Amino acid sequence: MLMAICTQLRAPHAWTPPKCHLKAQSKAVLLAQKTHSNSMSPEKKEIFKSLESWVSQNILPLAKPVEECWQPRHFLPDSSLSSDDFIDQVKALRDRTAELPSDYLAVLVGDMITEESLPTVQSWLNRLDGIRDESGSSVNPWVVWTRSWASEENRHGDLLKTYLYLSGRVDMLMVEKTIQYLIGAGMNITTGNDPYKAFVYTSFQERATFLSNGSMARLAKERGDPTLARICGTIAADEKRHEIAYERIVEKFLEVDPTETMIAIAEIMSNNITMPGHLMHDGRDPQLFSHFSAVAQRIGVYTVSDYIDCLEFLVGRWRLKKLEGLTSEGKHAQDLVCGLAPKIRRLQERADERVRKMKPKFSWIFNKETPSLKYTQIEKKEVL
DSSP, X not given: OOOOOOOSSOOSSOOOOOHHHHHHSOHHHHHHHHHTOOXXXXXXXXXXXXXXXXXXXXXXXXXXXXXXXXXXXXXXXXTTSOHHHHHHHHXXXXXXXXXXXXXXXXXXXXXXXXXXXXXXXXXXXXXXXXXXXXXXXXXXXXXXXXXXXXXXXXXXXXXXXXXXXXXXXXXXXXXXXXXXXXXXXXXXXXOTTOHHHHHHHHXXXXXXXXXXXXXXXXXXXXXXXXXXXXXXXXXXXHHHHHHHHHHHHHHHHHHHSHHHHHHHHHHHXXXXXXXXXXXXXXXXXXXXXXXXXXXXXXXXXXXXHHHHHHHHHHHHHTXXXXXXXXXXXXXXXXXXXXXXXXXXXXXXXXXXXXXXXXXXXXXXXXTXXXXXXXXXXXXXXXXX
């Protein structure tokens, strides 16, 4: 799933087209870009139409058939057992989660709440030009993929929410209120209905979520809950597969429309990447998302360094430094993106210092403070 994470920093500078290009644009076009409401040209939509068979052959196989997918039931106490056996399994779950630190629990809850906002994300994908599901059950390969993606992602929130509920370690009333607040608030992630920007965004998000769930798995194992470690690792494996799909799509865009795709990459990556949970609220803490993000960084689940690593990974994955056939505007975007990671890295110490000072309390864990615990350094691995 597209996880809610925050870098606690400001990008050194955002993408702006070259001055010569700006002068050629009308005020009306600039206003449309600012509000992210401009639609693709018929020519661009035709590109998406021409890629439908490619999506069928290269993207749809990455969606697993339902009968081959894991389900939450595979990781949870079996309610079909006798009452005594079911209660024994629940007790074993509670024993495993008893030693999980409060800051780990806060991050796990925040992750789960973001997963539960799937209706908002699916609605966003369904607005994209060239990909809209006009009928609600279209057989267009682009739409078949987004629905398949959503159906796989839906299991993540269901599983984590039930596991946390059975643990007895979290205030489910406040958790449920936060989920309702977040779905009601929606999200504004500045891609508009532009699929070029959207798939750059999802490539980054799925990469980040793969890394963060892998970190949560390793921390759960350290803290004595192998079942939760397996849950987070399994979710991470889903995210890795989804990451591959979105990276392939952007790679194809770079092949058929390099300049426009390069510009989209620059516009997304040169700004702070807004996470889908950024409007998270529990009715009490007006800075809930910032607090959640800070704790995730502090315990090593997802850090500024990871954010930079995601940027560098995608630059390498898409071979952006060697990309040719660009216009002057495309080359400007290329230079900006390829030089972005070192500039952000210089801001890392300032971001680390900011989160070290935060000791927020979360209603989700009965207003317990999340102390600055020192965690073992987490090794990031591609294979879980």
